[in-house]
Amino acid sequence: MAAPLKLISHKLCPYVQRAVIALAEKNVPFERVDIDLANKPDWFLKISPLGKVPVLVVATARGEVALFESNVICEYIEETQAGPKLHPGDPLVRAEHRAWMEFGSALLSDLWGLETTTDPTTFESKRQAVATKFARVERALGEGPFFAGDRFSLVDAVFAPIFRYFDVFDELADLGIFKDTPKVRGWRAELARRPSVQVAVGADYPQLLRAFLKRYDAHLLKVAA
Structure with missing residues (x-):
């Protein structure tokens, strides 16, 4: 069974690393797909309004939803995934x-x-x-x-x-x-x-x-x- 989360990535991107670290801290399974930012595939440009990584693709009942911007992705992971809290309660x-x-x-x-x-x-x-x-x-x-x-x-x-x-x-x-x-x-x-x-x-x-x-x-x- 495929992981419900798919992270579109580039191997050097520090913003991607934020999301990977957050997912790893919460022990969340995900699929990582590395792309070449110098030759962006058409499918990626269709789901990334800014043409940047990371993009987190979330499988839902209404189809796949693509989240972009690393801080937004990290906040979503924090709010939806079990595991240790990565934000203070106050x-x-x-x-x-x-x-x-x-x-x-x-x-x-x-x-x-x-x-x-x-x-x-x-x-x-x-x-x-x-x-x-x-x-x-x-x-x-x-x-x-x-x-x-x-x-x-x-x-x-x-x-x-x-x-x-x-x-x-x-x-x-x-x-x-x-x-x-x-x-x-x-x-x-x-x-x-x-x-x-x-x-x-x-x-x-x-x-x-x-x-x-x-x-x-x-x-x-x-x-x-």
């Missing part, structure tokens, strides 16, 4: 968590510039922007090990894919992003050990990310050289 704290999820998306926008730019000035500007944002995260963190203490949440699911980039970046160059953020470093290490985070990508992720950087002739590779 409405105000829950709203704070949703705000930090948006902050994670803003961080990803800076990271996109950091990894794709060929210009050294833009690279340094994005490096500083990323470092500044992580300094802000440092001030928000408590004792850990997760964002909200000892309970894994959707904020953790959002930030784990961000940290994963640096597993490759750190092998290329010392960007100094986490030099003055000991709490962030501890959080990063804890998330890297989380089984749901580990299964969110394939074993070929580092090679694929390096190939992506080469395709863009990223300045990051010149820093490494």
Whole structure:
């Protein structure tokens, strides 16, 4: 019997990873379908208004329903699936968590510039922007090990894919992003050990990310050289 949930994915997409982590945390079976975003199939464009991944296809009595946007998908998973709660029960704290999820998306926008730019000035500007944002995260963190203490949440699911980039970046160059953020470093290490985070990508992720950087002739590779 096919899984009732189908996740349309791309192997490098950090937004897809959020959804995979949420599903794994709740032990929900699903089918993952990877597509090539450089050559999007027609069937995908018909169900994804923005032409982006992830898309979660939900089987219902009235047919398949396609949900798009990663935070929307994560919220749906939280609201409909059994298993540990990934949002706080208190409405105000829950709203704070949703705000930090948006902050994670803003961080990803800076990271996109950091990894794709060929210009050294833009690279340094994005490096500083990323470092500044992580300094802000440092001030928000408590004792850990997760964002909200000892309970894994959707904020953790959002930030784990961000940290994963640096597993490759750190092998290329010392960007100094986490030099003055000991709490962030501890959080990063804890998330890297989380089984749901580990299964969110394939074993070929580092090679694929390096190939992506080469395709863009990223300045990051010149820093490494």
